[in-house]
Amino acid sequence: MSKASGKPGGRKVEPGAHVVFEGRTWQVAALVGATVRLVDQEGTTASVLPAYLFADPGFEVAGVQAPASAPQWGLFETVPVKERERALAWQRHIREVETGLPAGPGSGGVPRPQYDPEQRTLAEREQAKAEEMTALGWAKVSRPTVHRMRSRYRAQGLWGLVDGRTQRSSSPTGRTDERVVAAVLEALRRQRGRSRGTLRGLRELTGQILHDTYGAKVKLPPVSTFNRLVNALADPLERPGSPARTATTAARPFTPTVALRPGEMVQVDTTRLDVMAVLDDGSLGRPEMTIALDVASRSILAAVLRPEGTKSVDAALLLAEMAVPHPARDGWPKALSMAHAAVPYERLLSLDERLAGAAARPVVVPETIVVDRGHVFVSEAFVAACETLGVSVQPAPPRQPTAKGAVERTFGAINTLLCQHIAGYTGSNVTRRGPGVAGEACWTVAQLQDLLDEWITAWQNRPHEGLRHPVLPKTALTPNEMWGALLAVSGYVPLPLSGRDYLELLPVRWQAITDRGIRINYRTYDAPVLNEHRGRPSATASRGGKWEVHHNPHDARQVWLRLPDGELTELPWIHRDHVHRPFNERTWRHIQATVEQRADREQHEADLADALDQLLRRARPAPAANTGAAAAGNTASRVRAPAAPPATVPSTKAAGAEGRAPMTEGGLQAPGAHEAVSAQAEWGAGDSLDDLEHAVGPTDGIEDRDSAPYSELTPDQGTFVLYDAYQEAEQW
Structure with missing residues (x-):
């Protein structure tokens, strides 16, 4: 009688065998009909049904290690295809060594002479199998190798034949410095509960943590390594980055906008700032931001924040700010002044004394302004103001967002490079908004305007991949550098x-x-x-x-x-x-x-x-x-x-x-x-x-x-x- 009849190394219950039943060791005295007679060391006898004996949770045949009752097919499916095929081939070879038949006992057929258990010993069969596999092209197969694979098959079944090197679990952080890993985890902890930003913003926060903790001793890994590290450590629901977008309409033809001199084309648009601000009456709200972007130099000429409903007076103020030097505020770094900008400052100062103490931002009187069809920009007041300054107003085609692609992309840069670092950041959409945004909001619209003005001046000194000069085609210029280069062609005429x-x-x-x-x-x-x-x-x-x-x-x-x-x-x-x-x-x-x-x-x-x-x-x-x-x-x-x-x-x-x-x-x-x-x-x-x-x-x-x-x-x-x-x- 056998519980696993016909299986190599199976658990056999026969007279003389010792079994463990109900926590005690028994010897099988006899098999009487449908019962099993057991005798323990003290001479106590028992007669039980085989089904009851085998169902005991602690039942086992003493001295026999049974293989797994069923192959771990779910785990086996995780193995690469080539490794699965190799394990199945080893299984057929081992069965032939042990039983003489590749498909196992009861499969029919006649064993080959070198694997016939009646004619060859187990050691001879293992040696014959090693020689055969070597002749077939298997590398480094010897008799000890066949013996070892048989032992693994008995202990673990088919899973024991899988190369363990393919199942080694690699560390999610790889060889990254543990201090960098700790800094990334700390940055993720600080961002938890806040609106989700971008990987670039998280990288800057991690760099600040490393600098505050270790100074210049620990450096951030490359961007690609850092992004993989964040993807491995961050919770999927809190992982920074932009959500996938699905196109709902066919892509329209796109023609890039080209401008060759400052002010030749200025794009103006309005959007909600991704920051919750404290309004004048104490309530919270997202202010509206209106900016004017010079296409030729990618310079943000002016920016205005309003608590709600941008009006024609705001657009008129935008015109005035573009044409008048913006003063540098007290406390700004000296690098943000016009005197330190990459422009011919001395020559400009001789033409316009207002540039003394001005911020490093271009002063441009636009020739053409491209606007959407919002009521503010097509109002009589705004059009009349443009006519007064000799500015042509060009409404963008309806349902053509690419007509103002430069300013739309700049909105994304402001949210990515500035807004996500400000308390009260709301995220780009509600799915990325943190639950504590209202509690974080602490800046008034006036304070946000001050921060925005300083950031824009710093933006002017940041290299822009879209700005190239024919003399230096491989070098990305800053907006100020591009403005200075174009001034040699277009000149500068102050507007009082x-x-x-x-x-x-x-x-x-x-x-x-x-x-x-x-x-x-x-x-x-x-x-x-x-x-x-x-x-x-x-x-x-x-x-x-x-x-x-x-x-x-x-x-x-x-x-x-x-x-x-x-x-x-x-x-x-x-x-x-x-x-x-x-x-x-x-x-x-x-x-x-x-x-x-x-x-x-x-x-x-x-x-x-x-x-x-x-x-x-x-x-x-x-x-x-x-x-x-x-x-x-x-x-x-x-x-x-x-x-x-x-x-x-x-x-x-x-x-x-x-x-x-x-x-x-x-x-x-x-x-x-x-x-x-x-x-x-x-x-x-x-x-x-x-x-x-x-x-x-x-x-x-x-x-x-x-x-x-x-x-x-x-x-x-x-x-x-x-x-x-x-x-x-x-x-x-």
């Missing part, structure tokens, strides 16, 4: 702008002058200059006698009225002295929906102004408790106020100038002076765009002098300190 030019680019609305002034959405704008025009129609008959009013949608604290002499005169909001920060229409609508009218219109307007001031104070934390310092690390050192203008801005005719404090050196008013600089303030050749903002009122994204802390030099210490507008406001 004044404060009046900026006011002319602001949106226009037509309003009547009542006895109480000009009323816009429950806000009253009044000044003594309106006395002789109250209740009277304007000379513009086509507008029903209404007057031309220019306004900034991002700062509703003043408007500008065109008087009969053709000049734009500033009219302050009657409650401007009570509201110390700029606000936009969105914040004003929120206040209107919150505050219930309980008295006449004048009192209701005063209540709205008080509620607005309280909201702005709550929405912005005190300077000493800057939220960015906790989440982003030393935010105070990163967020710098706009630099003071280099020259005093002269003041001319302005409404409500009575009682105005004198201007201090640098163009800023002394503390306590709330009125804006006159709308007629000239923006001379030595001034910058920031000077203009101080002259006509701040734009959204750049805090004004009444609310933003600015640097002032203390004579006793000779160092810069922050001006606390809130503390000063308590004394007004």
Whole structure:
């Protein structure tokens, strides 16, 4: 009787054999019919059925090692095909050595003489098999090899015939330095719970960890090795990288855009920034970013951030920023100044004095602007502003994203190289967004604008693979280097702008002058200059006698009225002295929906102004408790106020100038002076765009002098300190 009948080395139960049953060793005394008689060492006898005996979990035949009950076919399928074929061939050879037949006992046929168990010993059969396999071309097969393979087959079955070298489990990190592996794991841990970025961003974070921990002793592996290491260590759900995209429509013909001189073609577009920001009312939202990209040099000429709904005034501001040198902020590295850029600085400075102290960014007056068909870029205000500057507007074909491929690719570069390193990064889509984005958000739109301006200046000095010069075709140039090379062909002609030019680019609305002034959405704008025009129609008959009013949608604290002499005169909001920060229409609508009218219109307007001031104070934390310092690390050192203008801005005719404090050196008013600089303030050749903002009122994204802390030099210490507008406001 056998449990594995006919199998080589099977477990046989026959009289005289010793078996283990119920934890005791028994000897088979006899086989009586369908029962097995057992006797142990103490003489105790037992009679059991074979099925019950074999079913015992501890049953085994003493002195016999049984092979696996069934081949491990699932594991065997993981072996390479060639190795599987080799193992099956070994199985046939071993069966022939042991039984005389390649297919095993019971397969039929007559054994070959050299393998006949009746005529040859086992040792002779093993030697014959070794000689036969060597003659067939098997390398290094000897009798000990055949014996060893037989032993492995008895112990492990077919799996024992597989070459173990093919099943060695390699380390997922290979020979990478353990310190690099630990740094990658730490970088992945820091990214866990945040929005997923790219492998490049994770590589930079890993490099920072290695530098902080080991200094320059440990270097990052090559990019390809690093990417394989991250793929091996990162969880698939947290692995950085871009998701696969599936084409849903047929690919359209693509023609690359070519421009041979700066400003020949400038692409303008708007998108949402992949960073959650703290808005003016304290809520969270993704600001809109509008950039202008010069195709010839791949330079980001200008960039504007807005909390919501980019307007025509933002596009007009973009035009002004392109044509005017951008000043370098205090605290920026010297390498980001125009004097250190790869351009003919001395020659440019002789043509335009405004480049002294300017940031290393091109100054370009565009010839053609390519825009999409968004209402902002096809509006009358934007088109009129372009016509004023002699710029041609070219709308892109509908449903043709490749028409603005350069600017679209730049959006991706901003998100990849900048946004993913900022607290509050949301990822490129919701599937890559971390659960704690709202808790990370700590930057205001103005602070993000400051970071973006500095990053753009650094971008100008970064090599771009798409920029090549005929003289150096194998060298990737930076945008500044390409701009400097093209200047030798196209030249440079400065475009002077004044404060009046900026006011002319602001949106226009037509309003009547009542006895109480000009009323816009429950806000009253009044000044003594309106006395002789109250209740009277304007000379513009086509507008029903209404007057031309220019306004900034991002700062509703003043408007500008065109008087009969053709000049734009500033009219302050009657409650401007009570509201110390700029606000936009969105914040004003929120206040209107919150505050219930309980008295006449004048009192209701005063209540709205008080509620607005309280909201702005709550929405912005005190300077000493800057939220960015906790989440982003030393935010105070990163967020710098706009630099003071280099020259005093002269003041001319302005409404409500009575009682105005004198201007201090640098163009800023002394503390306590709330009125804006006159709308007629000239923006001379030595001034910058920031000077203009101080002259006509701040734009959204750049805090004004009444609310933003600015640097002032203390004579006793000779160092810069922050001006606390809130503390000063308590004394007004």
